[in-house]
Amino acid sequence: MTIVLLSGGIDSSTCLYLMREDSLIRALTFEYHGIARSEVAAARRIAKKAGVAEHRVVRLPNLKEASDIRGASFPGLPGTYIPMRNAIFYSFAAAYAEEARAQSIVGGHNRDDTKTFADAGRGFFDAFDRALWAGSAIMRREKTEILLPLANKTKAQVVREASKLGVPLELTWSCHRTGRSHCWKCDGCLARVWAFSAAGVADPLRQAK
Numbered sequence: 425m426t427i428v429l430l431s432g433g434i435d436s437s438t439c440l441y442l443m444r445e446d447s448l449i450r451a452l453t454f455e456y457h458g459i460a461r462s463e464v465a466a467a468r469r470i471a472k473k474a475g476v477a478e479h480r481v482v483r484l485p486n487l488k489e490a491s492d493i494r495g496a497s498f499p500g501l502p503g504t505y506i507p508m509r510n511a512i513f514y515s516f517a518a519a520y521a522e523e524a525r526a527q528s529i530v531g532g533h534n535r536d537d538t539k540t541f542a543d544a545g546r547g548f549f550d551a552f553d554r555a556l557w558a559g560s561a562i563m564r565r566e567k568t569e570i571l572l573p574l575a576n577k578t579k580a581q582v583v584r585e586a587s588k589l590g591v592p593l594e595l596t597w598s599c600h601r602t603g604r605s606h607c608w609k610c611d612g613c614l615a616r617v618w619a620f621s622a623a624g625v626a627d628p629l630r631q632a633k
């Protein structure tokens with residue numbers, strides 16, 4: 425059994441399709457304060473299309489992005505930064521892994537993410553793996569670990585991989601705003617446009633525009 429953290433974006437959808445080749449999968453999505461509703465809806469569609477054993481959506485209405493937290497500042501970090509984001513997300517994933525006796529917890533962090541977020545890199549996850557084994561006899565026995573199959577790839581390389589794997593890219597959602605279609609102006613949209621262009625892959629969402 426494998427637990428994949430699924431956001432509805434390209435990276436986590438690619439992880440889902442990578443792991444689908446040889447394991448039974450459950451997907452886990454977090455609906456935190458201010459997340460684009462369209463992104464959660466995309467996660468639901470992708471999980472269904474991939475035929476996961478279960479898709480669990482955990483609501484965390486008190487967890488906010490930096491830009492939504494009044495009276496605090498986070499110098500040098502983007503507005504989408506969430507304090508202790510991955511310690512929180514992967515703790516929920518670990519609880520789910522104990523319940524499901526999963527051997528792997530899979531996250532879609534790519535090489536570009538680690539430049540901005542200290543909690544998206546292998547250093548953090550190696551320490552977190554040790555914490556899981558120290559804190560859970562079940563996970564120690566199952567040898568549960570966190571896998572980051574895209575950690576050495578840029579976003580453009582992930583797009584290329586997704587295209588090869590047949591990930592339904594037309595169902596993914598990269599925009600930070602909620603709407604019926606992408607705004608093509610926010611950071612999420614601009615990163616998507618750049619990645620598809622660098623990968624030499626046509627974006628089905630841009631074609632449909």
Ligand SMILES: [Zn+2]
Nearest residue numbers: 599607610613
């Ligand atoms: Zn956008």
